[in-house]
Amino acid sequence: MKKIEAIIRPEKLDAVKDALSAKGMLGMTVTHVSGRGRQKGIALQWRAGEYRVDFLPKIKIELVLSDEECQPAVETICRAAKTGREGDGMIFVLPVENAYRVRTSDSGDVCVTVK
Amino acid sequence: MNSGDTAWILVSTALVMLMTPALAFFYGGMVRRKNLLSTIMMSFAILCMISVLWVIYGYTMAFGPDVKGLIGNFSWFGLMGVGQNPSTVYAVTVPHLAFMAFQATFAIITVALWTGAVVERIKFGALLAFAALWFTLVYCPIAHWVWGGGGWLAQMGALDFAGGTVVHVNAGISALALAMVLGPRKGFREGETMEPNNIPYVVLGAALLWFGWFGFNAGSALTAGGLASSAFITTNTAAASAGFTWMVLGWIHRRPSVVGAATGAVVGLVAITPAAGFVQPWAAIPIGAIGSIISYYVMVWRAKANKVDESLDVFACHGMGGTWGALATGIFATTAVNPAGSGLIDGNWKQVFIQILAIAATMVFSFGVSWLLAKALKATMGLRVKEEEEAVGLDISQHGENAYGGIS
Numbered sequence: 375m376k377k378i379e380a381i382i383r384p385e386k387l388d389a390v391k392d393a394l395s396a397k398g399m400l401g402m403t404v405t406h407v408s409g410r411g412r413q414k415g416i417a418l419q420w421r422a423g424e425y426r427v428d429f430l431p432k433i434k435i436e437l438v439l440s441d442e443e444c445q446p447a448v449e450t451i452c453r454a455a456k457t458g459r460e461g462d463g464m465i466f467v468l469p470v471e472n473a474y475r476v477r478t479s480d481s482g483d484v485c486v487t488v489k
Numbered sequence: 490m491n492s493g494d495t496a497w498i499l500v501s502t503a504l505v506m507l508m509t510p511a512l513a514f515f516y517g518g519m520v521r522r523k524n525l526l527s528t529i530m531m532s533f534a535i536l537c538m539i540s541v542l543w544v545i546y547g548y549t550m551a552f553g554p555d556v557k558g559l560i561g562n563f564s565w566f567g568l569m570g571v572g573q574n575p576s577t578v579y580a581v582t583v584p585h586l587a588f589m590a591f592q593a594t595f596a597i598i599t600v601a602l603w604t605g606a607v608v609e610r611i612k613f614g615a616l617l618a619f620a621a622l623w624f625t626l627v628y629c630p631i632a633h634w635v636w637g638g639g640g641w642l643a644q645m646g647a648l649d650f651a652g653g654t655v656v657h658v659n660a661g662i663s664a665l666a667l668a669m670v671l672g673p674r675k676g677f678r679e680g681e682t683m684e685p686n687n688i689p690y691v692v693l694g695a696a697l698l699w700f701g702w703f704g705f706n707a708g709s710a711l712t713a714g715g716l717a718s719s720a721f722i723t724t725n726t727a728a729a730s731a732g733f734t735w736m737v738l739g740w741i742h743r744r745p746s747v748v749g750a751a752t753g754a755v756v757g758l759v760a761i762t763p764a765a766g767f768v769q770p771w772a773a774i775p776i777g778a779i780g781s782i783i784s785y786y787v788m789v790w791r792a793k794a795n796k797v798d799e800s801l802d803v804f805a806c807h808g809m810g811g812t813w814g815a816l817a818t819g820i821f822a823t824t825a826v827n828p829a830g831s832g833l834i835d836g837n838w839k840q841v842f843i844q845i846l847a848i849a850a851t852m853v854f855s856f857g858v859s860w861l862l863a864k865a866l867k868a869t870m871g872l873r874v875k876e877e878e879e880a881v882g883l884d885i886s887q888h889g890e891n892a893y894g895g896i897s
Contacts, residue, residue, distance in 0.1 A: 418684075419739065419746040421802065422788035426682055 375470040375486060376444040380435045381409060382455040382463040387433050393454035394437070398488040399447055402437040413460040432463060438470055440483045490575055491582040493713040498580065498587045501708025505594035508701035509536045509601050515694025515755070516605050519748070519801055522686040523882025524609045525892040531604040534613075535620055539600050542624060543593040544568055550629035552579065552592065555639030560630050578638040580711040591708060596632070599656045600624050605801030606664035609683075610674050610879050613887040615872045619667070619862060627663065627858050631655050631851055647847035648822055648830045648840065650720065651709035653763025653815040654851045661808020662852045663859035665799055670863035671872050673798030675879050680795075686892075688748055695751035699728050702758045706765035719826055720765040723773040724758065730777030731757025738785045752806065756784045759810035760817065767822035767830040776817045780810045812848050819844035 382390060387404065394402065408429035415428040439447055448465055456462055473485040513532035520528045539547070545567055553561030565571050568589065576585040600620050607616065634640040635647060635655045642654075649655060674683070685691065706724040710717035735753025739746040760780030761773055768776070787805040791797070799805075819841035822832035831837040866872055873879070878886035885891065 415682075419744050419749070420685075421746065421748050421752045422739075422742075422785050423792050424743065425684070427684060428682055 375438060375473060375483065376441060377436065377438045377468045377470045378444065378447055378451070379466040379468065380451045380455070380463065381407065381432050381465075382435065382451070383457070383461065384431055384433045386455040386457075387435075390435060390451055390454045393450045394447065397446065397450055399437065399439065399443070399450075401486070402435050405434045405436075407432050407434045411461065411464065430461065438473055438486050439488070440486055443488055490584070491712070494580075494582040494711070495584060495587055497713035497717065498583045498591050498708060498711065501704035502587070502591045502594055504701045504704025505591070505598065505708065506536075506701075508594070508698050508705065509533075509598045511694045511697030511701055512598065512601050513694070514690045515698060515751075516608065516801055518687040518690030518692075518694060519685045520608050521683055521882070522892065523884055525686055525884060526890050527613070527883030527887050528604070528608045530613070530888060531608070531616055532601040534617060535601045535604070536597050538617060538620065539597045539624055540593060542621065543589075543596050547596055547624065547629055548589050548592065550625070551596070551632040552589075552637050555633075555637060558634070558639055558641035558644060560633050561637055582712060588711070592632075592636075595652060595656060595705070596624065596628055599628055599652070599660050602656070602660035602807055603664035603667060603803055605803040606668040606799045607671055608800050609883060610873055611671060612870075612872060612874050613883070615866055615870055618870065619866055619872075622862050622866075623663065623859060626862065627659065627855055628655075631659055631855065634850070635847070642847050642850065645846070646840070646843050648767055648818045648832075648844065649763045649815065649847070650766040650818070651706045651762045653759075653811045653818065654847050657759045657762060657807040657811025658815065658848055658851045659811075659855045661804045661806070661811055662856045664803035665797065665808065666856045666859035667863050668797050668799040670860060670867055674800065675876065677798045678795065685748065691748050692751045695755050698755055699758060702728070702762075706758075706762060710766055716766050716827060719770070722770050723761055723765050723768055723776075726770055726773035727757040727761030727777035727780070728754045729757070730774045731760065731781040732777075734778040734781040735785060738781065753781045753785075756780050756806050756810040759807050760814035762811070763814045764818040764821060767818055767827050767832070769821070769823060769826055772817075772821040776814065776821065779817070780813050783813050784809050815844050815848050816841065 409432050410429050415426050417424040418427050472481055474481045475485045509532050513529040517525050517529040549563055549565035550561050553565045556562050571585045571589055573584045575581050580588040632655050634642040635649050702724055703721055707717040707721035710720055732750050732754035736745045736750040739749040757777035757780055760776050764776055784805045787809050788802050820833045822830040823835050824831045832840045874886060
């Protein structure tokens with residue numbers, strides 16, 4: 375079982391969600407996050423002049439999948455979230471010990487398998 | 490007594506009262522999230538405190554019977570003798586109490602204006618102490634000089650329709666003095682990002698200030714006739730002209746900023762304040778536009794110099810906007826609008842010098858006394874919160890509250 379943490383542009387959330395749904399990957403958790411990569415921050419407009427913002431708003435998508443489904447999901451997210459410009463984000467893959475469904479107390483791959 | 494005038498003054502009083510909570514939002518939106526409530530509270534607490542002090546002794550100090558042109562005596566202490574009949578000196582067509590209440594709202598907002606200089610680091614108790622002392626020793630005397638019967642600047646012929654010197658130059662220069670004594674916010678010199686928490690609040694505040702300013706300026710006609718209408722339209726025109734100009738200045742630099750347009754409108758309102766009932770509507774266009782240009786570049790300069798953390802630019806907006814407005818009154822005032830004032834365009838060049846003297850007198854007195862008061866408080870009760878209180882934010886450390894509480 376793997377966990378994918380994808381940090382993407384906020385405006386790409388719908389595209390990523392739709393692309394994952396089309397592959398039957400429906401479950402995910404989304405958070406507003408602030409972050410920076412190599413491009414650091416940006417300048418925003420103030421009353422007179424501007425000020426630097428070091429962290430930019432991003433969206434973090436978290437989803438847990440079985441080992442076999444992880445790689446296709448990563449490729450799907452990459453394709454859907456890409457603009458080719460700096461700031462497209464990062465994807466991290468982590469091992470997961472186990473998963474439990476609260477409603478049924480099921481555990482293991484059955485909880486995260488794609489329909 | 491005139492019922493139309495009375496109705497207009499009472500409505501204007503309510504309009505100007507709203508400007509102080511409006512200012513709370515205008516300033517509140519510009520600070521960091523952790524100091525939003527504390528910034529709003531400064532204006533709100535001043536609204537409460539000065540309302541009471543005004544009734545007890547402020548009104549008689551500012552408008553009571555004259556003592557040597559410098560201050561009012563205490564014969565109207567606790568509003569003794571200030572009743573439902575008109576005064577013989579001020580606004581003779583409305584109840585004396587209505588005039589007193591109208592003036593109360595001016596005192597309140599003037600005290601609240603300079604709080605923009607000290608946000609995010611001043612101790613709340615010290616703020617209230619400074620506010621009470623400043624109101625007593627700076628606002629009341631200057632209000633008397635310019636508006637009080639027998640005040641020396643009024644005797645000299647200084648023109649100030651609704652408070653360019655009394656309110657704006659006064660608050661702006663005091664803001665500078667207080668910020669110098671208080672010192673900068675932690676991280677200010679290091680160029681730390683201090684991101685505004687809510688720009689819609691800034692625009693909401695500016696819009697309500699604009700609305701209230703009709704009471705401030707058109708109400709200062711003290712009658713509900715042609716002069717009030719004239720001041721009404723100069724007010725709106727100057728705000729619009731200045732807001733548009735500031736937007737263009739931002740655009741030339743990079744982008745037309747929303748905070749910029751809102752700030753510009755406020756600066757235009759400041760600039761037209763002393764001139765509102767003395768100039769023709771067309772004059773409000775250059776008065777607003779030039780006000781914006783001056784304030785904009787003073788703000789750019791302050792940001793570059795990075796020396797004094799006059800945090801929300803009260804000096805650039807009110808100090809410089811008010812100075813320009815007071816000067817502009819000496820230039821554009823004409824007896825075609827108001828028989829009480831003629832300026833350079835009427836050929837009365839002397840008025841410009843009288844205006845400069847009124848500005849200079851206000852600046853010197855107000856800066857000096859504010860600086861001394863701030864130093865005295867710093868030496869006794871202390872002005873700043875502790876370092877860790879500043880880091881946590883004043884909302885929690887001073888008031889024990891969160892602007893946006895809860896997780897769901």
